[in-house]
Amino acid sequence: MPDIFEGGEAAGGLVVRREDAKALASALAEVLDRPNWKRELGRRARCRVETCFSLEAVGRQLCDVIFR
Numbered sequence: 001m002p003d004i005f006e007g008g009e010a011a012g013g014l015v016v017r018r019e020d021a022k023a024l025a026s027a028l029a030e031v032l033d034r035p036n037w038k039r040e041l042g043r044r045a046r047c048r049v050e051t052c053f054s055l056e057a058v059g060r061q062l063c064d065v066i067f068r
Helices: 021-033 035-052 055-066
Strands: none
Touching: 021 035, 035 055
8 A cells, every 4th residue: 555655754654565574563662652752653644644535536537536
């Protein structure tokens, strides 16, 4: 799902390689160890969802495709 979190941390997500358990464990440990950063990632993720995946945003994207 890297396309959903395009921009990685800037978009509120941590993207690790598929089937890389060590990278996943490391990313999770970092989030758990840094509560303020965890909240910031959550804020960024919410902003990305509202901007790119809300009903209004998806509707605009569909209109752009259909009526181009």
